[in-house]
Amino acid sequence: MTPTTDEYTARQLSVLEGLEAVRKRPGMYIGSTDSRGLMHCLWEIIDNSVDEALAGHGQSIDIVLNRDGSVEVRDDGRGVPTDIEPRTGLTGLEVVFTKLHAGGKFGGGTYSAVGGLHGVGASVVNALSARLDVQVDRGSKTYQMTFQRGIPGHFDDAGSPAADAPFAPAGERDALEVVGKARRGVTGTRVRYWADRQIFTPDAAFDYAALVERARQTSFLVPGLRLRIRDDRRMPGTPGEEGTHEEVFQHDGGLTEYVDFLAPDAAVTDVWRFQGSDHFKETVPVLDAKGHSELKEVRRDCEVDIALRWGTGYETTVRSFVNIISTPKGGTHLSGFEQGLLKTMRKEIAANARKLKVGSDKIEKDDVMAGLTAVVNVRLNEPQFEGQTKEILGTPAARAIVGKVVSHELGRQLAAKGRSEKQQAAQLLEKVVAEMKSRISARVHKETQRRKNALETSQMPSKLVDCRSNDVERSELFIVEGDSALGTARLARASHYQALLPIRGKILNVQKASLTDMLANAECAALIQVIGAGSGRSFDVDAARYGKVVMMTDADVDGAHIRTLLLTLFYRYMRPLVEAGRVYAAVPPLHRVEVVTGGGKANQMVYTYSERELHETLRRLETEGKRYKEPIQRYKGLGEMDADQLAETTMDPRQRMLRRVRIEDAEAAERSFSLLMGSEVAPRKEFIISHADELDLDQIDA
Incomplete structure (x- = not known):
């Protein structure tokens, strides 16, 4: 060099x-x-x-x-x-x-x-x-x-x-x-x-x-x-x-002829032409007569011209343009087009739910786009592109304007009174609903086969208390701390969709352990086997057997440590599960306050989740002149709860509170895990010493 x-x-x-x-x-x-x-x-x-x-x-x-x-x-x-x-x-x-x-x-x-x-x-x-x-x-x-x-x-x-x-x-x-x-x-x-x-x-x-x-x-x-x-x-x-x-x-023939040229299948509807316009304001630099630049608020007109038709096939063909310049990677105008289609279709199908036999299921964008051939062209002065190659439109206002035009024009088309228009609208709604049902049926079949194969080809841990449902999206796996919590949780769970897996004490710290040690650890191996999506580079989030994985540990220091060890395992070997937002931490209460109601009525139970919330609750009860029984119950572990209490506070989706684990900054998360759980002791010691003055002694559970 x-x-x-x-x-x-x-x-x-x-x-x-x-x-x-x-x-x-x-x-x-x-x-x-x-x-x-x-x-x-x-x-x-x-x-x-x-x-x-x-x-x-x-x-x-x-x-x-x-x-x-x-x-x-x-x-x-x-x-x-x-x-x-x-x-x-x-x-x-x-x-x-x-x-x-x-x-x-x-x-x-x-x-x-x-x-x-x-x-x-x-x-x-x-x-x-x-x-x-x-x-x-x-x-x-x-x-x-x-x-x-x-x-x-x-x-x-x-x-x-x-x-x-x-x-x-x-x-x-x-x-x-x-x-x-x-x-x-x-x-x-x-x-x-x-x-x-x-x-x-x-x-x-x-x-x-x-x-x-x-x-x-x-x-x-x-x-x-x-x-x-x-x-x-x-x-x-x-x-x-x-x-x-x-x-x-x-x-x-313009866009109508273009859609006919692009369409690969037989038609369900005629080619529909949606046109409209609106204006918006933006602040831009404008040159005056002397060539000096000054910021001014200017009015922009946006013209929308769309041609589309649905066919009998499943492929989607959409071309988007801005001032006839192709935007192959889409942009705000294409987002508005898709949002307008989905919003209007959902509204029409909801209005005809009984006739179409939809039930409680909702259509998704893919259901609407199946068999669609469309050309979307917007015209506006000085559009904002992402880069000189003009592949993506960035003008924010185009999304709302295009969505508004599509919603209005499609709604008008579906509500048309002509015999041919009514027939085409009915056929289109039936097609979209059929796509939705086909998608759901295929997903249920896939998940049934996945669960069946997982159970047939491998021996699940004997301590797993599985659920009966084959619906992966709805099913939940609760990781509980010890057999004591398992006994209570077994009675508190909804056995149709909630599964339980107990772990003994503190699992291996996988940040410091090797891959071989991790796989040899019984608790780690059981977790990977039960989730059923593999580990490391081969992890396939779509193969996971449960829609939610919930860490339900005691509300004490040991429980927090176990939760951290579990998070380390998920982050290191099952990160896509965390990135998909499918890992949660249960939030069990710390205290139960029994409020005396009197008059022969059953006493009211109030649960609090921190010392501060407890003191605020007690002050509020005293201000309202209400009595409560003492001593106030302090839960040291989930095993101390009755099944009804655990279900009501921690497991019932209608009343519980869950914390979703997110990775907002992958690099920052990597640094945090390396610092707090890694094999280097000196940086961790320095971190503890430098932050010691920030510790609130009142928060220590002693």
């Missing part, structure tokens, strides 16, 4: 100017430098043309893959401005292709709702291209500008463009040149570029299949837009292998 200098001054600081930063860290802007990044650059140029069509300017886009490795995108939009931008003194075309965060999509009124909101698309593509040529038709003239790796200039190519032709940087005023005349009224932009092989990996190539899919998708999302793809590369394995291949996409 080369040693570094000790000198560190301002000379060592690097300042990357303009597009230099893009070439230095291309992954920040296009995700990667393989084929995905190469395609992302192409999407940026295509999306600029699509945004023109969305704004009502232009009806066609041509994409040409040339044999020399270049790609060309042509449109008939308004053309990139060629006049001087006053703040920079550069032509609009040079600003767009050389300046980061510059363009017509920052709230200036040129575009109302677009996907490209960061203003880096064209300039990033330019920076990562060995050569980029752009021609603009405006004002009956054809303008041209050429760049080498983002620098404007001129190539000496004698009419045959090539990326390796001799290049000379342009002066301040001759970068943009007029190269011809355009017919009156004809406007448009043509961009041709050669990706820089100094940046992209040698095997990076334009994916024709992905390009066709994107073009087809765009033609559905922008009805009437014509997209033509021509492949002149003759690349092996592509449709154009034998010669020039061309495809044209144009769909006037």
